[in-house]
Amino acid sequence: MVLKQKNSYPKKGPHYSWVYLCIALFSVGFCEAQKPKDFPASDPASDPVDLVYPLLDTENSRWFFFSSASRPFGMVNLSPDTEIDGAWGSGYRYKTDTVKGFSHVHGWQISGLSVMPVVVSDENTEAVFTDFYSKFSHNTEQVFPGYHSVELERYGIRAELTSTKRVGLHRYSFPDSGRPAILFNLNTMLGPSANANGMMEKTGNRSLSGSLAMEPTHRRPKPFKLYFKIKLNVDIDSVRQDEGTGNYLVYTDSGIKNILMKVAISYTSLENATTNLDSELKHWDFEKTVADSKKEWNDLLGRIQIEGGTETAQRRFYTDLWHALQGRRTISDFNGSYPDNTDEKFRIGQLPLDENGNPKFAHYNSDSFWGAQWTLNTLWGLVYPNIMQDFALSLLQYQKDGGLVPRGPSGGNYTYVMTGASSTPFIVSAIQKGILTEDLESVYQALKKNHMVNGIMAKAGYEHNTSLGGGLKYYLEDGYVPYPIPEGKFGGHQDGASLTLEYAYQDWTLAQLADKLGHVEDYDYFLSRSKNYKNVFDVSTGWMRPKNVDGQWKEDYDPYQHEHGFIESNGAQATWFVPHDLEGLVELMGGSKKAVEKLNLQFETAKKLGFTSGSSHSQELHPEYSRIPINYGNQPSIQTAFIFNQLNRPELTQYWSRKVTEKVFSGLSPSTGYNGDEDQGLMGSLAVLLKIGLFQMNGGTEENPQYQIGSPIFDSVKIRLDQNFYPGKTFSIKTINNSEDTIQIKNSTLNGEKIEGSALLHSQITEGGELVLKMITSK
The missing domain is CATH 2.70.98.10 (Beta-galactosidase; Chain A, domain 5)
Incomplete structure (x- = not known):
């Protein structure tokens, strides 16, 4: 097919002929929507930018x-x-x-x-x-x-x-x-x-x-x-x-x-x-x-170089990575001027300048960091520490201007989008990875304020004028957020069980920073609060379950009913939202064996529905899709495949993370990609992490954070480390005998030394080196 051209256009990469052909074919329905035909592996000399497919999921955008x-x-x-x-x-x-x-x-x-x-x-x-x-x-x-x-x-x-x-x-x-x-x-x-x-x-x-x-x-x-x-x-x-x-x-x-x-x-x-x-x-x-x-x-x-796999897989990978690097928008000028709308009267602020007169960082308009602990924290923190630093400093600039660290600023002001204090894990992760190093005591105090009654944690979604919808006073007094909240409706997402789980995790991340800075009493206090998740676990049913203000469990409870106590999820999905204390959760469930059986059954059931609640965000409430027990189309349960690693069943992490990748994050089509809810890099980042086989369960918020090893889909992944932040030059992941059938790891070595377990430390990765994984057929 010859495409009509009237002018001279910028030179295109060697694979654009396929892209333009497929664009034309899409318009008449010839390209397969879910999983296009695989093409031979691309020319290794191709630039990554030439492999990006911008039209992904644009029917649902x-x-x-x-x-x-x-x-x-x-x-x-x-x-x-x-x-x-x-x-x-x-x-x-x-x-x-x-x-x-x-x-x-x-x-x-x-x-x-x-x-x-x-x-x-x-x-x-x-x-x-x-x-x-x-x-x-x-x-x-x-x-x-x-x-x-x-x-x-x-x-x-x-x-x-x-x-x-x-x-x-x-x-x-x-x-x-x-x-x-x-x-x-x-x-x-x-x-x-x-x-x-x-x-x-x-x-x-x-x-x-x-x-x-x-x-x-x-x-x-x-x-x-x-x-x-x-x-x-x-x-x-x-x-x-x-x-x-x-x-x-x-x-x-x-x-x-x-x-x-x-x-x-x-x-x-x-x-x-x-x-x-x-x-x-x-x-x-x-x-x-x-x-x-x-x-x-x-x-x-190009900071991540891949080899092996089909051209379709490589194109989708760089498209995912491209999405992880956009969506959140700069609002500061070239000279560092920026709009500050956090007070009653608008003002023009000025970012700090370096010795050359350039702004030290940019200021941003951004959707929330709700779910970033399993996405941006890891990808940006490892591959783009300069970007993570920029965003952390921008969030802290809002606090200097308006008194609170935002979770999703827009128009130079707070929006109170979503729930909790989702910026806390992001900023703590930046600190634990050595990305944010200055004035940490002031940073800690700013984050601590967000976790108290006058902070952002007290507000539910878009609650501009009160601090009642988040139910924080009940969380502090009774150890859980009730559902419904007695005071009535003030914002969105006033779902008590999910709020309790989210607050508990975020409290744990703040406790890690308190410990780092020597605040012993604060550490004990927030660590104690982080156990509040136990107050919404119903031992008799084995699920997280909403409670009302009188402490009574929700009647006629159905763990597969969407929302009704859970934020953009159901009880089955939300039950596993305890990334900071999986041992404690497993104990509540009756031991590791029962927990593995329970989660594996959820995956087996979710597989029948393609691991997502339909193909767009609007379908999550549809009865046909909403009852899925694991949903990789939204953030609340996207960590679940890696829970098996910490239950000493790494082969199940490898198996299910591959199956999710294959079904959810492998297509190249305008009709699919992220189920219409990519959320400014969150799901693109998740797809990248699944494909390179690295994941952080608690968002990288502990001292010398741990990375869980999954099942990379490529023969080789080479990460170019930023030497302004890390000592090593590159960290490589090499798989031997990798294919669609050989997805499980028989043994692994780091720089020639055998690895025991299924995790690496941040310092091991950032020092550089090579992780070699020998793959075998799934049993």
Whole structure:
């Protein structure tokens, strides 16, 4: 098949012919949705970035999920939008064939600056402000990290997109007929938030400036302003504002058919938007910007090198890794200015600068770290310690400004998304791995506040004005959070049994930091609180079970009933949420043998449903899918395969982690991938960890953290260690006799020495070396 091309495009890697062919085939249904045909192993010389498949799971995507013309954690996330209303089911949706604009911000509860190139004629001079959408075809679409192009069929325009971290770069090729123009849709519903009060003015022959407000959402209660500075490579003929919509149409010289446009944004000021533009994109070389973006992605993806397996497996691996490095968005400017919305009055903050005048870290907009203990903690902490450090320092900057360490900040403010103090394990893990080393006493005190009645742990999901929904006072007084909470409904996720389990684990992680810093009384106090999980374990049923405020077990209890005391899970899944004290849990269950039998049966049952509650987040409540006993489509039970390791049954960890990987994280298709709930790198990170065979049960929060060994799917995995943090150069995992059938480990050695058990210490890995695993057939 020959794809229609009108212009010269950036050079593509050796495997893009397959990607483009498969894109075309998907549109007519020829590519297998769940598990595409395996291709021969790819050329070892291929760049990892060339193996990424950006269209994964785009039939189920949400506003912040899809990225194309974006840098890692970019402030600008430029891509086409085919749906623009709502946080869910919006952004780029593969099955929707209409482009409604190219917007620059796709983040957690933030959206902004949608533009659309159009051709204006006598017939549509007035209608173009409200009737400007255009059909497009996947047959003529090209997309890879740092680049996206589509042909707008209505106008005959080829639109190409790329970016730096804070500047979007557009290239439009207009047809010979009609008048070229660019529509700025500044007042519209855009994903999770309405854009309003859009203003723009011509500030030079080739420049524009403006701003818009992102209206509050249920989750982000304050408005958030976006400023923008625009430069074109051609003269602006005129700017026209429509009275009805308030949107703007920018006309250029009708004789010029190829137009470049730079769009820089800032959340602090127009001056800083200009600084971002002038600092990051001084030239007009579109191909160079694409190449620079590709190199930046490649440098990060290349920190893990894999060999062996099929091309499908390799493509999916680097797609997973790509997702682990995006979604959470930069909100600070090039010079370190950032928006602080944590107080009643908005202010512009300034990040600390190094000796060269550069910001020491970036500030971020981020969904919560709920579940990060089994995902980002391990992957970032081992492979990207610089990223983990950056995010930890950003979270602590929020605390300095607003008094609390956030669990999911948006718009420069708290959102109170999800539950508990999920940032505590993340930050403690960074400390235990030597990534965060300064002012640890202040860090500890900040985290401790979050675990008390005036902290974030007391708030349930999106509970902005009270601290009652989290039920923390009951947890402190009675040792558990009741269900229902007597005071009523204040936020989301007020499910007492899950809250109790989460608080207990997070208390244990804080106890580890207290111990490290010599706070003996605090250590004993939080360690005691970490045993509260026992108060919601019903010995008579063998499951975690909700209790009401009077201490009575929930009547008519069904461990497979979704929610009703459990957060985005059921009792069967949540029962194993005791990563810090599996020995204590096993004792409650009647011993290791019974625990193994119980968990293994749950996996056998879950296997029949594909280990997930349907293929999208919205299906979790569906009766057909919600009764699954183990769910790898959401965070609460994604640690369960590695529990067998700690029950002295490593062969079951190896078997079930492989089966989950094969079923849940092996496809290359727009229709599947993460079941529509990837959560800004969490599930992408999990997939990577399963495939390289390393996992941390308690999130790496103990002294010299332990890594559980699983069953790698590749012949070789080489991790390039960051020598700014770790002494070793590389850590390699080599498997011998590895295949789909030989998934269990017969024996293992580290640097030639036999390993006893199924775990390694952080220091053993970061010193560098080679882990060799001899694989045998599963029994």
